[in-house]
Amino acid sequence: MPGISSGIHIALQAILAHAQTIEVIEHNVANANTPGYRRQSAILETTVPSPILAAHKGMGAGMRGGGVRVAQIQRFNLEFFDGRYRGVAASTRYWEARRDILLQIEATLAETSEDGLINKLDNFWNGWQYLAGDPANLSLRVSLLDDARVLAEGFNRRWEQLQQIRLDQNQAIASQVDEINTYADEVARLNKEIARIFSTGERPNDLLDQRDRVLDKLAELSGAVAHEQKNGEVMVSIGGHVLVMGVQALHLTTRPKTGDTPMVEVVWEADTPQQVVNLPGGSLKGILEVRDQVIPEQMQGLNTLAAQIIQQVNALHSSGFGLDGTSGLPLFTGTDAITMRLNDAVTVENLAAADAAGQPANNGIAMAIAALRSQSMPGLGNTSPNDYYNRQITTFGTLTQNAMQNSTTHGLVAKALNDQREAVGGVSLDEEAANLAKAQRAYQAAARVLTAYDEMLDRIINGLGLVGR
């Protein structure tokens, strides 16, 4: 039965519903700049209409409406975009990590500067060439010995620098593993909260925002993928291995790498035996790949080149004769880039330029060694030493260029996807202003309706039954 009290109730409900709407708008405006915040909106719906049928006599027609209520507070998010974004973000971070280390190596090697190894090779060959022009000249011999020492040191230093860069990655790997573990714990904690609130039928919007943000970070670090379960929890996995399941997080850890001891590798902590983590993407994968593939290839190239030069130069040098008739001395000791040294026993006097004893003006060996510069060697894939190293620089430059281009293009795609996410879930202040105005007006109107009932009650209470007063 329609009555004044039910009318007041409807008006009150309207006032409360619109007040709540305004509160949601306030929350949106307050979080307009919060990273990862997804806008929320109060969804209004009519309450269940009064079950009393119009068929009752004298009651008027139809089912009467019971007013408005806030059905739920909706969160604007598209899981589809989240998944896409995380995939692309993982590859962006992968390429960026590669790019950063490669650029660092490029700067360290400084091949285009005076300090480049090519330059040192050139000086060494030229030293022999000069000596071939004047084989008994002592000052040329002094400077050639110096060139040879600089060349050996150039090889040593490059090799050490590359190894140092590899070693430096240990720290980066350890700190990223720590981050992944922390985030995994956070996801597990949020899972617990979210599932609890889900079970009450509510939507824990702000917690979902937080969890999405953490999942973004996990994807960027390790390429982790997340699947939402029915109860609101997410299951996170890296390369097919579970990282977070429900409220439980599994941890990663580092251990010395077998066969490459100063380096560490990333394994699953709880597995027995511990398995190496198979990373599908993310910055950690980029770091590990450069450390374990790109840099070792460069170092291998250096070793091959050094070994060939040591071998070929020594073969010629030890067959030659010094000014003092000494023969059989190798010019270099060592067998690869890190062990290569100028033989201490070689002096200005016994440096061999001649191919016969007691002939100070004989330059046979000097000419032969100078000619090694452009001689293709089977050990270097039938290229000359300079060409071989040149090719290595080119390969490395191409890798770096590739990483730079890929990080830019993937970054653009990630940005576009993020823009789309932002378009759906970001806070537009104009929109909030319009909604605020709408809610405010509705609130005012409901209050006015309440005033009307108030006046009606006033009439009934104070205006009726005054006859004979």
Add this chain to the structure above:
Amino acid sequence: MRVTHQGMINNSISHLTSNMEQIARLQSKIAAGKKNLSPSEDPVNTAQGLTMRSTLNNLQAYRSTNDLTREWMEATDYHLEQVQTIGVRAVGLITRGLSDTMGSAERQNALAVEIDGMINQLLQIGNTQHKGEYLFAGFQIHTQPFVMPDQNTLVYQGDNGLLQRSIAPGQSVVMNIPAETVFRPIIEALVSARNALQDVNFDRNALQTAFDQLQSALDVVDTQRTGLGARIRQVAAASDGIDKTEIELNALLSRKEDLNMAEAITMLRGQEATYQAVLEVSRRAVSALSLFDYLR
């Protein structure tokens, strides 16, 4: 598409950043005057540049070798010319000695003494040093090549070694001459001539034989000097070749590595204009009023 305020601000920032990045890169390029600052910007170009630089370095070594070689060869040539002059004078003297008009005293005193002087001159020439090294000793550049222990015997202490020098990639040249074959015949011819002249019982035939020996010795000097001249021209040609290659390579290298300043500065200007426009647009985007300012 819904555009949010935060999205707009993020966009502005990323546009500003990418513009700044371009400007910074152009600035470094202009400061360095280089097209590429690191190999990764253009790996192939860098590799070619490095190869050219190596070749240029190598050419410098060849150039120095060529200069040294040429000096040595020219010194040799100069001294061979002196040998020829002495030889020609000796021919004149012996011809006079052969004539019947000359008395034996004159032969013994004037001619023989002069020839003896020539022998000494030739010996000195044979022992010439060039920058402290004996020109005519083969590989034994620190050993005096010609010695006469007595006035009839000539001992060669050098080894006739041929000094090879590489003067251009794949090209080498012998820079000295087989000295013994040049000096021994001429000195021995003069020794026999002197002895014939000094002989109290003048044997005309002996002097004639010495004269013939001298003639053929001079032929040898001639041949060697001609050969040497041809080789000097070869070295000169190689030097010219190196000069040309060097100029060409430098030009190519500059085209590969050097920045086109006019182009770069124009690009920088353009980029700056873009940056200003982006700044202006961003200013509006960032400071744009929202609907809140208009609703009351």
